Amino acid sequence: MSVEMLRAMILIREFDLLAIELRKQKRVHGVVHPYVGEEAVAVGVCSALRRTDRITSTHRGHGHCIAKGADINRMMAELFGRVDGYCKGKGGSMHIADFAIGMLGANGIVAGGLPIACGAALAAQLEGAGAVTACFFGDGATGEGEFHESLNIASLWKLPLIFVCENNQYGAENAVESVRVVGDIATHAAAYGLPGVTVDGNDVLAVHDATRAAVERARGGDGPTLLHCRTFRWLFHAMRDAPPPETRSADLLASWTARDRDAIARLEDHLAGQGVLTESALRTMRDEVKRDLDAAVAFAEASPYPDPKDLLVDMFAP
Amino acid sequence: MREISFTQALDEAMLEEMERDARVITFATRRATALERTFGGKRVRFTPISEAAFTGIGLGAAGSGYRPVVHWGMVTFSFVAMDQIVNQASKIRYMFGGQADFPVTYRCTTGGGAQIAAQHSQSPYSMFMHLAGLKIVLPATPADAKGLLKSSIRDNNPVIFFECSRLAAVTGPVPDGDVTVPLGVAEVKRAGRDVTVVGLAYYVREALAVAEALAREGISVEVIDPRTLVPLDVAAIRASVRKTGRLVVVDEAPATCSAASEIIAVVTEDPETFRALKAPAQRVCAAPVPVPFSPPLEKAALPDQARIEAAIRRVL
Ligand SMILES: Cc1ncc(C[n+]2csc(CCOP(=O)(O)OP(=O)(O)O)c2C)c(N)n1
Numbered sequence: 038m039s040v041e042m043l044r045a046m047i048l049i050r051e052f053d054l055l056a057i058e059l060r061k062q063k064r065v066h067g068v069v070h071p072y073v074g075e076e077a078v079a080v081g082v083c084s085a086l087r088r089t090d091r092i093t094s095t096h097r098g099h100g101h102c103i104a105k106g107a108d109i110n111r112m113m114a115e116l117f118g119r120v121d122g123y124c125k126g127k128g129g130s131m132h133i134a135d136f137a138i139g140m141l142g143a144n145g146i147v148a149g150g151l152p153i154a155c156g157a158a159l160a161a162q163l164e165g166a167g168a169v170t171a172c173f174f175g176d177g178a179t180g181e182g183e184f185h186e187s188l189n190i191a192s193l194w195k196l197p198l199i200f201v202c203e204n205n206q207y208g209a210e211n212a213v214e215s216v217r218v219v220g221d222i223a224t225h226a227a228a229y230g231l232p233g234v235t236v237d238g239n240d241v242l243a244v245h246d247a248t249r250a251a252v253e254r255a256r257g258g259d260g261p262t263l264l265h266c267r268t269f270r271w272l273f274h275a276m277r278d279a280p281p282p283e284t285r286s287a288d289l290l291a292s293w294t295a296r297d298r299d300a301i302a303r304l305e306d307h308l309a310g311q312g313v314l315t316e317s318a319l320r321t322m323r324d325e326v327k328r329d330l331d332a333a334v335a336f337a338e339a340s341p342y343p344d345p346k347d348l349l350v351d352m353f354a355p
Numbered sequence: 356m357r358e359i360s361f362t363q364a365l366d367e368a369m370l371e372e373m374e375r376d377a378r379v380i381t382f383a384t385r386r387a388t389a390l391e392r393t394f395g396g397k398r399v400r401f402t403p404i405s406e407a408a409f410t411g412i413g414l415g416a417a418g419s420g421y422r423p424v425v426h427w428g429m430v431t432f433s434f435v436a437m438d439q440i441v442n443q444a445s446k447i448r449y450m451f452g453g454q455a456d457f458p459v460t461y462r463c464t465t466g467g468g469a470q471i472a473a474q475h476s477q478s479p480y481s482m483f484m485h486l487a488g489l490k491i492v493l494p495a496t497p498a499d500a501k502g503l504l505k506s507s508i509r510d511n512n513p514v515i516f517f518e519c520s521r522l523a524a525v526t527g528p529v530p531d532g533d534v535t536v537p538l539g540v541a542e543v544k545r546a547g548r549d550v551t552v553v554g555l556a557y558y559v560r561e562a563l564a565v566a567e568a569l570a571r572e573g574i575s576v577e578v579i580d581p582r583t584l585v586p587l588d589v590a591a592i593r594a595s596v597r598k599t600g601r602l603v604v605v606d607e608a609p610a611t612c613s614a615a616s617e618i619i620a621v622v623t624e625d626p627e628t629f630r631a632l633k634a635p636a637q638r639v640c641a642a643p644v645p646v647p648f649s650p651p652l653e654k655a656a657l658p659d660q661a662r663i664e665a666a667i668r669r670v671l
Pocket residue numbers: 096097145146147148174175176177178205207208209270274
């Protein structure tokens with residue numbers, strides 16, 4: 038399983054690095070919000086979920102999709118704006134969803150997914166089949182009322198929900214400490230009567246274990262948990278035609294991207310140390326990821342643009 | 356036929372739909388005691404005063420297999436949930452390429468005339484019509500209220516269901532049993548030859564009263580109730596105007612970018628209907644002010660029978 042986690046993290050990182058290149062080349066459209074550096078959060082959380090569990094995601098959502106098991110061909114086709122994309126080209130990078138695997142959508146609105154996640158968790162609670170929902174959001178979302186309202190209702194109704202705060206230290210260009218007094222986001226949990234747990238978000242095994250405990254609690258009917266994952270956004274907040282200049286200090290970047298803090302390198306070293314992963318197996322894995330991504334680009338480029346005559350299709354359900 | 360009030364009709368619709376389909380759940384900040392007694396606290400919940408959260412909860416539960424009916428209380432309170440309405444509910448199906456349906460009904464009371472001043476006297480349906488992606492329902496009679504609420508709950512899309520406060524206690528004939536009224540079908544509430552009056556909610560009654568009075572003078576007024584604003588029964592309204600050649604639209608929302616404006620636009624942009632017009636179309640709407648408190652001021656702000664009659668006389 039840890040090897041699969043490593044593969045997922047590498048795929049997520051390479052997917053977003055590729056998306057950046059494709060955007061520079063103007064082959065994909067719109068905005069790209071890279072998840073590079075934060076892979077352990079999506080993979081640590083989703084590896085503790087079942088296919089029938091649900092997630093909601095954010096504007097920085099490619100990693101959540103991949104970790105939940107989405108098809109990278111259809112993700113890539115969506116970035117290309119093609120008809121075989123997950124949303125038939127109607128959503129793009131910020132609105133990928135795959136309801137068949139319980140991925141209820143990325144969301145372009147900070148904190149917009151939290152109430153929706155509560156609704157999915159309410160549905161699961163009523164169904165009574167033990168499904169849970171994990172709700173991803175950034176540190177910036179803690180400034181929104183929807184965050185506070187959702188924590189309170191989820192706790193009140195004991196919803197089977199895991200609130201996953203990806204504290205990547207920045208909301209766009211603003212450092213967390215410039216917009217919040219309290220650094221430990223888990224402390225919000227106490228005010229609403231649910232457990233709050235802070236984990237090293239660059240340690241995929243720690244995220245996985247913390248999620249497992251939260252999932253167990255949720256499945257057992259004991260309600261939600263707030264999981265505060267400390268991580269770091271390696272790259273820019275968002276790019277359109279070109280990546281914006283880096284404004285953060287080189288020292289800060291170096292401290293977070295060092296091998297002993299990089300989530301992927303840490304798991305590689307851990308697995309190598311355990312003798313589970315050889316140098317050549319890692320090389321093969323990376324080659325396979327590259328091959329899969331090349332295939333995804335080929336799939337996307339072979340897919341046609343949507344026909345403008347279908348502009349009104351999907352507006353209202355029959 | 357038995358007569359019941361608008362409110363009783365809505366209560367019946369809720370009861371029958373919850374009985375009919377176990378996937379119908381409901382929540383509001385106010386306790387629905389009767390429903391709770393019948394269906395239990397799992398399906399009938401009261402919530403903290405957290406409109407953004409429970410508006411989104413309705414949407415999320417709808418996308419996960421349930422049919423929530425969410426009551427905002429007054430439409431006024433929906434404005435703190437604008438993200439969930441505007442950014443989420445209205446866009447979620449199309450934006451995701453039609454992957455899932457979101458059968459959620461948002462109920463709210465609406466309108467002025469009760470001396471509760473600006474914040475509690477709003478008629479903002481055209482704000483929501485503008486979004487594309489929400490169905491907008493605005494019944495004017497108890498029978499339509501019941502039949503349309505049933506259809507809204509069964510509809511597979513987000514619906515905003517407006518309940519005009521001044522109609523709450525109004526009684527009217529309501530058929531027994533499971534009678535639905537389809538969304539998107541207007542009703543001719545009174546047939547006439549000389550002028551078409553399209554009324555919304557409370558102003559259907561007022562238009563009918565004016566029509567009755569003018570009939571004594573030999574003026575024949577056709578009163579049309581669109582019943583739903585999205586989808587709007589454009590064909591029925593155009594057909595009426597082609598017959599009468601004159602159009603007056605009455606609503607208690609201010610005229611700017613209103614449902615009344617939209618109705619006049621769909622009439623005048625149709626060449627055949629435009630050619631049939633014998634007079635400029637008229638809007639009888641609220642003054643462009645926040646609804647004031649003091650009774651004479653509020654009366655001056657909202658449409659009334661005299662203004663409807665004056666508009667009809669202007670186009671004749
Ligand atoms: C309600 C809202 N306000 C502002 C924005 C613009 N915006 C997009 S992402 C972002 C920063 C979000 O920061 P955070 O929640 O920490 O997520 P991160 O980007 O760090 O993953 C902002 C301000 C938005 N999308 N939604």
